[in-house]
Amino acid sequence: MTPRQRILGSVCASALLLLSTACGKAEEPTSKCGEPLYGGSATDEAWMTMVDSQTKPMDSSRAVTVMSPAEGETLAASSPPPQLSWTSPLRASLERDTPSRLARASRRSSRGPLAWLEELLVPTAEAHLPPFTGDIYLVQLTVPGSECPIEVLTSELSWQMDAASWNQVAGANGQNLSLQVTSAYLQENRLKEGPYRLETPRTFRRAAALP
Template sequence: MTLPIRKRRWAPCAAVLLMLGTACDGEDAPRDEACGEPLYGGEATDEAWRTFVDAQGRPTDSSQAVTLESPVPGQTYAMDAAPPTWRWTSPLASRLPSRETPRSMLAWLGNLLLPSAQAHLPPVTGDFYWVQVTVPGRRCPVELLTSNMEWQLDAATWDVLRAAPGQDLRVQVTSAYLVQNRLREGPYRLESPRTIRVEDSR
């Protein structure tokens, strides 16, 4: 079953919040993402994904990248194979959760007076993984953001990969540790993407 995509929802600021000196989180125009959002797994949210997107311009660092257990280098799948499960391990998984920063009095009062002003999902803390699969001839990669250490591909995603038989598909995993949606450590990326193929068994 395809993992649901959760969209960010913004509520307008009320006059009382303006008097308190707070600003609407949604004042800035949303980033133009031609390819849309990824699939989400575990505790991942669109807020966490945007933290990853904002960090894309940072220098590549593979010192604490994941160890991709599956798929293995040069992995080949048969066209009629069931959707696979990809697994990895990560040094970030052993990090202890940091203490959350106390909310400001203004934020507390704002939520008390107008709870709908915080309609988006609560901030997340922990290790997260952004898996991207580049498919030749396809404008957008197939993507998943998850807090899990595996990806059980759903049927729809598997069909997209099987639509490029005999071609190199590149799997990249970016990892980071977030504290309340803020980047605390990383991002780390595989030094080079893992190349796989889907072959016609006929």
């Protein structure tokens, strides 16, 4: 076998491997309640990673600290949609060692010699947004009487509730709402740290409207 034939054989074998990987890719995780709202630079690919992480054991060691609303707080029925906010150990550690994290990410994302072939067989247009790297938060607000929680995926440390969600909360008629925040650190959409969840969800309510 000539050197040229060996090179062509290696390229063909790599092509077959990439094709079999693309065609035999496992079905992506989904949620019966559909996609969440998005905030910051969160993406649907990052959301799928977070959906998959929900099957992992709960770890509250580095969970967020909810700042607002306060535990047991009652918000007036006439008040505007509130802002939910929290702090996170993940954000604090990320700010301390961002340079080293970025350097590692750059090394891992360097393109290999067959990158051109991978782009030919599995076009990058399929990933319509850049892979997400950073701390991310899945906010789930359970509303009594609603089959699905209000879900938000965000890269921010807060979420300004929209009018539609606030109206959905009104349907609870003054009953307790349950707020859970799941946090994680993703490296190019892959779970690297977490998930971390509140050991006890935060409860608050919107007062029932007067008749």
